[in-house]
Amino acid sequence: MKPTCRVVRSLAPSNEVGALATRLHSHVNACLSCQAEMARYGKLRRRLAALSDVVVEAPEALVAAVAEAIASGDDVAGSEPAVTHPGRVAAAAGAVVAAAAGAVAVGIAVWRHSKPAVR
């Protein structure tokens, strides 16, 4: 492979043929191997671009899940609705239980400390 071919190949993923420097552009015009390489990238980009026309159907429950999440917040747009992820709800419940247990423990400790000593 000629040194200029190597340069073209290293630049090919980011550049259109026309965007290459004039010297490289002239080389590509005369080199079948480099033309093929540029064409491969062109084909790849066209195939990727064609994916934009392909749409995957969303899960049926999505609309209801969004409505539920929004309903759990305030009434108007711009409010802060809660997102109803089951994992997060469980974590939040766990945190509330842990906080409550901590508060009870502190309360018992304070009560014991403040209780008059029995003589």
Next chain:
Amino acid sequence: MGSEGVRSDSGDLIALAQEGDRGAFSELVRLHQDEVFTLALRLVADRELAADISQEAFVRAWRALPNFRGDAKFSTWMHRITVNVAWTQRRKQRRHRAEPIDESFTEPISESISPERAAESAAMQDRLRSALQQLPKPTRTVVVLKDVYGWTHNEIAEHLDITVTAAKVRLHRGRKQLRDQLWSEIEIPA
């Protein structure tokens, strides 16, 4: 897309939703859910996670709706929110576990082509999907946004909070990797 009977005039729906009409917003969700889910799925390659991201993107959209001034199309705006949610998710996920690969995710094919062509197209799309999934997530995100959705390097850099140079480098690497993996698919006949 199950959009039968759904009003297609997004402008009216947006105006109603901005006034707090949840029904109008639900119709907007119905109209745009497939494209939002598709984008999320391409970015994270995991159906469950893509569904979570789609849900969160719409919830964020509801929150931010009063600020939507219509400078961009609603779908473009939703795409940006979806990318931001997916990117945030990626950061959280990176801290906790390895990236999941959803083997069940296959790109659907158009129904208007011949069975032979459809089979060939399905096989090609499957290999393309598989090759995309093998890219590291930051690289895949840039390739998907640039080559599938036509974002500019500036838009990508801004939304992913990276430099334009970093976006270009990731695109370069991603395309090179895809070219190497799909060599037989994109070979040019002599």
